[in-house]
Amino acid sequence: MRLRTTIATVAVALIGGTALAQDFPSGSVDYVIPFGPGGESDITARFQQPYFEKLFGEQLVVSYQPGGGGAVGWSQLNGMAGDGSVIMGINLPHIVVKPKQGDVGFQTEDIAAVHMFHYTPDAIVVRADSPFQTLADLVEHAKANPKQVIFSGSGKGSANHLAQVQFDALADIQTTYVSFKGTGAAVTALLGGQVGAEWGYTTVGAKQGDTVRMLAVAMEERHPAFPDVPTFRELGYDLVSGAYRGVAVPNSASEEVRQGVADAIAAINADPDFQKQMIDGGFALLDVSYGEAMDAFLAEKASGYIEAAKNAGIIE
Amino acid sequence: MLDFLVNAMSPLNLVLALFGVAAGTIIGSIPGLTATMAVAVLVPLTFTMSPDSALILMGAIYTGAIYGGAYAAILLNTPGTPSAIATTFDGYPMAKRGDGDLAVSVACLSSVVGGLVGALALLMLAPPLAEAALAFGPVEYFWLAIFGLSLIAALSTGDFFKGMIGACFGLLISMIGISETSAEVRFTFGTNTLLGGIETVSALIGLYCIPVLIDLVASPDRHLKPAEQKRGFRLPEATVILLKNKFNVMRSSVIGTMVGALPGAGGSIAGLVAYSEARRGGKGDEKYGEGNPGGIIATESANNATVGGGFIPTLVLGIPGTPPDAVILGALLVQGVRTGPSLFSGGADIVYTFIFGLLLATILMLPVGLLIGRFAYGAIVRAPKAALVPVVAFMTVIGTFAIRNSVSDIGIMITLGIIGWIASKRGFSVSPIVLGLILGRIAEQGFVQSWTIGDALGDLPGQFFGRPLSMVIIALTLLSFLYPFWPQIKRLVLRSTTDPVVDRDPAPNAAVMRDLGGFVAFGAVSLLVISQSSTLNAEAAVFPRTIATGMLALVVLAILRLFITRHVTTVSIEGSRARMLAVPIIMLVTVALISPLGFKFAAIFMGIALIIPAQYESYSPKGWAALIAGVVGTIFVFSTLFSDVLGVPLP
Known part of the structure; x- marks a missing residue:
């Protein structure tokens, strides 16, 4: 009897122990954003923060490790603890394009991406008083005046820049792209009339309201917050693109930890309040989870980005 | 309006404002x-x-931190935040x-006045000022950065050429890492360490504070003259x-x-521009740069005014005016407050309660700031050198780590400190290097963007x-560049002002050779950059190559002048070499x-080790303990x- 109890106790302890090891989170989690505060990566992490605490009863501590357009953080990711106590934000196209541009301290394959949770679709944004009422107006003007349509956008080799390159090819036009440091600066240039249009994100439309007009969004279907704005596909240009964001873990993390993190991020994405907050902010939700789905997603995106980056002359 | 005032004065908001200002002041004072x-x-707390309470708390911390940066600037010659760079000058x-206590009180009063002006502008003029800020395009930012650089003419103590060469050096090191405008990896020499570039704040700490530490241990004199x-x-x-x-x-x-209302400029530029203007119209017994309180007044009132100013584009346009505004904007979004054009019309209560x-x-900053300032002054003046040096060195190390x-x-910070110390002894003062470093990225971005736009339009000149604002x-800028030279504009090529040790007699051969060594070192840097630029794409190469070429020309001119006039501007090195050398080595x-060892034990080792070179008085065993x-x-x-408390992941 006593022996059996002992065995039972040990068994319970073992099972319990394994179950505990599988559990994520097992304590407070550091969420490292490889950019400075205030950008889209930071804001969405901040959106997730309260839901993480509500769902799992543990702290999600957001910290920043900016530098080199994310490269500083990603090059250090695999040196961090793989026990589920650290997760890091990742961005496409950055993690694909950067390593191809030179030695930035990491390779795309080094990064253990576990869940992509949203994207900011690319969009062409003009001022409310712009003569371009529709995308057709802009294309027509660009055809007649090569290079004279000047776009602002966030960064070189970024989602905005690659979208501009892809769209120029699709519409057979030549436009000029001026890289700014972050979306805020690109919007400033647009509002100040320094440029005629912006390659921005749907979030710009949400934030700037009536002062701007989006001509088209690079989504598969229209954005729920902007039912009147057509997609590029509707207008005959096969362009679905944007900056995709997710989380990665250090590559020493076990399968359990990877799955646990992926499940936790997916659980936050499933919360209706969280969804509403994201959509109102102009973001588009997405669930690409750890495993085959992720591999296929990354492979498909990577080939598109690399081709566009080659066309843009950013990589060889 | 009165309702909002009453709302803002609720007991909770008062406590938050008081706590915020105090916490901000202390945080800002630590470099x-x-x-x-x-x-x-604070964001998760909010x-x-x-x-409205969250905004008040964050606004109060922000205001306090900008003021707190003045303490370290005044007492340790190290700007606690980049906004306080020009506070160090006087x-x-x-x-x-x-007169450290007087300087701290002057800084406090100026900060309060500046803060009030900024906040009142936010209250009354926000929408028109936001519109005006939008008129600033890439070209204007480029010229604004150049305007900031024109201060070099005034700051290069004793030697204009050396100041210009130092500024070029600062501009060049600001371009290390992945370029913002072209996404190209530049000047990293194959190491990942330099990938993220030289972080501005840690560079400031190194360039300003490490030389102070080295000079502190050199002699038994007190750090500051006590009252x-x-x-x-x-x-x-x-x-x-x-x-x-x-x-x-x-x-x-x-x-x-x-x-402050210009997105992309910020407190450091505001302080520098205000300083430059104050200096030009300057009066008072002391010269600017030698302890004229006018310099502190200009910088501190300007940088605190950027708080209110920076909120103008943040709240009206939804575009952060300064980096802290970006964080506040994010926190507001999470709260469900949509800033931007609709906020002033739709969510006005929050805006006015916040203002x-x-x-x-800002008003609370007066008593709080004076009290904390008094304490900071007392602590720095009274602390024995053997305690001051290890603690300040520790602060530089942990502060640098915490930034990213x-x-x-930390290694880069110390290395830059050593470079800064050597350069300053050779007559290259640190401030032009810092100006170059801070303004370099803004200048380059503005330049490349303007070039791209001008090229597309086919109208570069x-x-x-041609733009009125640029003109x-x-x-x-021209005024500011030439002003320091009015008295001796004809002797421009020979020498500008007189400080520090300028011997008018021809220098001995050894001194000329040492000076030549300094020029050759900087010349080598410029050659290195020119040769590296050849491997970069055109967009990434144009700015560094231009600067390096200019720098090389300046070096050649300076060497020619050296051999013709044999005039040498240096600062003599006094005191114990061994002790001076010990500080950077230990660090x-x-x-x-x-x-x-882990961060804590390494830091404790450093603290104890640094006591030895810093110790001049003899202590009893009890005193040692x-x-x-x-x-x-x-x-x-x-x-x-x-x-x-701050959640910094110390290794």
Whole structure:
């Protein structure tokens, strides 16, 4: 009897122990954003923060490790603890394009991406008083005046820049792209009339309201917050693109930890309040989870980005 | 309106404003802890608050931190935040001669006035000022950066060529890492350490503070001249000085508000521009740069005015005016407050409650700031050297780490400090290097963007020189560049001003050779950059190549002048070489020890080791025990605060 109890106790302890090891989170989690505060990566992490605490009863501590357009953080990711106590934000196209541009301290394959949770679709944004009422107006003007349509956008080799390159090819036009440091600066240039249009994100439309007009969004279907704005596909240009964001873990993390993190991020994405907050902010939700789905997603995106980056002359 | 005032004055909001200002002031006073970080740490706390209380708390911390940056600038010659760079120019000389307490009080009064002007502008002029800020395009930012650089003419103590060469050096090191405008990896020499570039704040700490530490251990003299008797806050004296400078304080506050409203400029540029203007119209017994309180007034009123000014585009356009605004904007979004054009019409209650809260926090800064300033002054003046050096060195190390959680940044900080110290002894003062470093990225971005736009439009000259706003800035820049030379404009090539040790007699061969060594070193840097630029794409190469070529020309001219005139500007090295050498060596060893020992133990090792070169007085065994316990205790408490309260992941 006593022996059996002992065995039972040990068994319970073992099972319990394994179950505990599988559990994520097992304590407070550091969420490292490889950019400075205030950008889209930071804001969405901040959106997730309260839901993480509500769902799992543990702290999600957001910290920043900016530098080199994310490269500083990603090059250090695999040196961090793989026990589920650290997760890091990742961005496409950055993690694909950067390593191809030179030695930035990491390779795309080094990064253990576990869940992509949203994207900011690319969009062409003009001022409310712009003569371009529709995308057709802009294309027509660009055809007649090569290079004279000047776009602002966030960064070189970024989602905005690659979208501009892809769209120029699709519409057979030549436009000029001026890289700014972050979306805020690109919007400033647009509002100040320094440029005629912006390659921005749907979030710009949400934030700037009536002062701007989006001509088209690079989504598969229209954005729920902007039912009147057509997609590029509707207008005959096969362009679905944007900056995709997710989380990665250090590559020493076990399968359990990877799955646990992926499940936790997916659980936050499933919360209706969280969804509403994201959509109102102009973001588009997405669930690409750890495993085959992720591999296929990354492979498909990577080939598109690399081709566009080659066309843009950013990589060889 | 009254409702909003009453709302802002609720007991909870009052407590939050008071707490925010005090916490902000302390955080800002520690080099490395910036206003951005202070606000970012608070964000999760604000999720549970109502939006107006959250905004008041964050605004109060922000205001306090910008003011707190003045303490370290005045007492340690190290700007606590980048906004306080120009505060060091006159603040530290004042502290040196024993007027540190007066300088702190003047800084407090100026900050309050500047803060009030900024907040009132936000209250009354926000929408039109936001519109005006949008007129600033890439070209204007480029010229604004050049305007900031024109201060070099004034700051290169004793030698214009050396100042210009130093500025070029600063511009070049700001381009290390992945380029913002072209996404190209530049000047990293194959190491990942330099990938993220040289972090501005840690570079400031290294360039300003490490030389102070090295000079501190060199001689047994006290760090600052202590007061002979108790003098209190010296508030009446400070008020009189402020009244004498009433035009200066108003002009600087207006400059601060307007520069703050420009997204992409920020407090450091506001302070520099205001300083430059104050210097030109300067009066008073002391020269600017040698302890004229007008310099502190200009910088501190301007940088605190950027707080209110920066909120103008943040709230009206939804575009952050300064980096801390970016964090606040994010926190507001999480709260469900949509900033931007609709906020002033739709969510006006929050906006006005917040603005009154900001005014309130600014007023509270007067008593809080004076009290904390008094304490900071007392602590720095009274601390024995053997305690001051290890604790300040520790602060530089942990502050540098905290900026972006990077150990290699500490190594870079110390290395830059050593370069800064050597350069300053060769007559290359540190400030032009810092100006180059801070303004380099803004100048390059503006330049490349304007070039791209001008090229597309087929009108490059029109783009750079034809815009009315640009013409105004260019005119101001020319004035500012030439002004220091009016008296001796003809002798421009020979020498500008007279300080520090300028011997008019031909220098001995050895000195000429040492000076030549300095020029050759900088010439080698420029050649290295020119050769590296050839492997970069056109967009990434154009700016560094231009700067390096200019630098090379300056070096050649300076060497020619050296051989023709045999005039040498150097600062003599006095005191114990062994002790001076010990400081950077111990600090570099500490960086190497962080990975095997962990941060805390490495820092404690450094603290104890640095006591030895810094110690001049003899202590009893009990005194030694108290000294070591004090240093170790401070390091321990601060490391714990950083890791547990501020959430800094110390290794």
